[in-house]
Amino acid sequence: MQTEELRLDGNAAGGVLRQVFAEDVTAALATCAGCGTSGLVGSLLEYGHGMGIVLRCPKCDSAVLRIARARGRLHVDLSGVRLLTIPERVSLA
Amino acid sequence: MADQPFIARGFHSRRAAAPPGRLPPGQYETRDFPVLSAGPTPRTPLESWDFTIRGADGGQSSVRWSWDELQALPRETPTVDIHCVTKWSKFDTRWEGVSVDTLLDAALTAGVADGAFVLAFCDGGYTTNLPRADVTGGKAWVAFGYDGAPLAPEHGGPARLLVPHLYFWKSAKWVRGLQLLPSDEPGFWEQLGYHDRGDPWREQRYQGDP
């Protein structure tokens, strides 16, 4: 087995991301600080396990978003994302 | 409700009874060898693989070993228990590798600047920080064999750090070297709230644990 078989889509991190952000950001556009590629957060590659979640750029493998839960705190490292473009939810309901 | 989890009827953890005194607090024994990874498996050909110890002078002084040079060093075959911070422990794992003492002694003899801390660095960008005292004194290895065979890539092959007396994230997979440092600098998981030392017997899982 290779660790690539364990990876999922950024979409799989939607639950914890909704704890961090007020909006669903799996449909947001993230620009990788490593290579400048833009892609939907849901299409990043997710390497997640009991220690935390790492969302990597599918182009250059840089860690774009890192999240760990420790003692009732969520640690969120955004240093790998240069820009996050989040669609506003305009609801007329 | 969010803070008060609902107990699932008939759901039991798979914690098996372990010999008393052998499991650190909060751990359970597993017979599997779970694979935890924060990234894809790096593939560095052995011809271009090397292991480097960089000095605490910002890496101006350094010593490197090629794969063949590392293989030629005296080997040890520790059998140890390992403890993952995600709560599994595995008993009697058999490794083969070179003691970090052997490498550090050679580096210091060659004039590499000493430091009180080390940051292990790896293919794929992973890092983890350790007190120098935790990788010396026969407690740490650069391991390239597991259970009588070459260390498999998903478990960190061709070589990983093995520091079994600390939580297993300190035993960095795909290790390529040690950076000596005058002061502690947090690594990949330590930046995200994990403990700088990580002693399982004191349950040093997260920053702020005693």
Added chain:
Amino acid sequence: MSEAVVERVAAATPGPPRLEWQVATVVSVQQETPRARTLVLDVPQWPGHRAGQHVDVRLVAEDGYQAQRSYSIASAPAERTVALTVERLDDGEVSPYLCGVLQPADGVEVRGPIGGYFVWEVAQGGPLLLVAGGSGIVPLMAMLRHHARADVSARAAVPVRLLYSARTLDDVIYRAELEKLADPPQVEVVLTLTRDAPPAWSGYRRRVDRAMLEAVSWPSSAAPHVYVCGPTSLVESVATLLVDLGHEASRVRTERFGPTA
């Protein structure tokens, strides 16, 4: 409506509720295949979902041990209950519980719906190409059910093809419903059986490959919306092949389920 008005209305609209864990009640269970079971849940605070979304399920043992997994929603957005179809992984710890221990009237902790990436709505139009491996059919079934409930003109405007790879015919989840969908043909359903096929089987008997995708898919010039779901290895090979065949990467949305167990 002017932008200012939209902005004011939007500001006055309460946001979605925070994503909280809540206890759902199992309404019924249904064995779909020897290894897959559908759980129909009544979730008290359910804001409604979009086809393709998932929920997180958390199990807590009496000694505090926790296990958490994500499961795709199989039911159409219009349904009042939430159906999850779970495949039993023999060495898993959550799926054997959900597939065996959990019974109607039991509670189970969930949070959701989650995800705005792997979703499809009939308003997005088509054509719609769905590629499933194993239990990867589940979120795609929500899309098919959503499509089946759309009004006739909306449905006619969106041709759908499903390519579904399963080990054997007995492992095909929702087989009867898929047969019904395919006759009369609202949806073209193509099965491929990778391990064992009945003697009279005239369909594909191999893993999804380039030739199969070329035969089943629309050409890239038709610009279909593509959703691929299944084991990580299948998803990655299918997505790569589709891009090689000229499909725009941004139109190929993927949902990896992890390693094949």
